Amino acid sequence: GDSVTQMEGPVTLSEEACLTINCTYTATGYPSLFWYVQYPGEGLQLLLKATKADDKGSNKGFEATYRKETTSFHLEKGSVQVSDSAVYFCAPFSGGYNKLIFGAGTRLAVHP
């Protein structure tokens, strides 16, 4: 069945450091790809998405590119802030199952 593998956390960075959170997936066909973020004490919210190969999703300084050849959707940010501390979930949308498949999540902690 469809699945997603995320980089294990926690990831601990200093403010202004570069961030990469790896995500790879297995899916039927070519799913839309999403990153959701969960800030402390809040529900999940959509961070960015890409719907086809080579698309780049971006929001709040975060970017991720849909790589069909490597079935990956790595999340990147050039300079993280303390306010980026949260749990990040990679989630392909499985057309075969008509639902999002969430990864285990990667906790990011950014220190001043």
Added chain:
Amino acid sequence: EAEVAQSPRYKITEKSQAVAFWCDPISGHATLYWYRQILGQGPELLVQFQDESVVDDSQLPKDRFSAERLKGVDSTLKIQPAELGDSAMYLCASSFNWGGNTGELFFGEGSRLTVL
């Protein structure tokens, strides 16, 4: 800004008791989802509604869990009897379907269940 409302935010119960969670999706959203998120894991879909109809409940433990969305608006998820392993965050989400499900979901803040 429209939000998905959930209640209660926190629930502590003893095993074998009944518990219920309520969700009110964003107005006009036809699709409603209940997810379970065990600590340290990603959300797992329990049930998906399209209007008042269940379209996916393949991961819902039907011997103890039930869900309904009678008028195609708000929804209730019930557990009876609760077991220790049910301790988790129960997340409700909704989406506006237009030409099919796109994966863009709006989540509530969740209901955290602790079973003692």
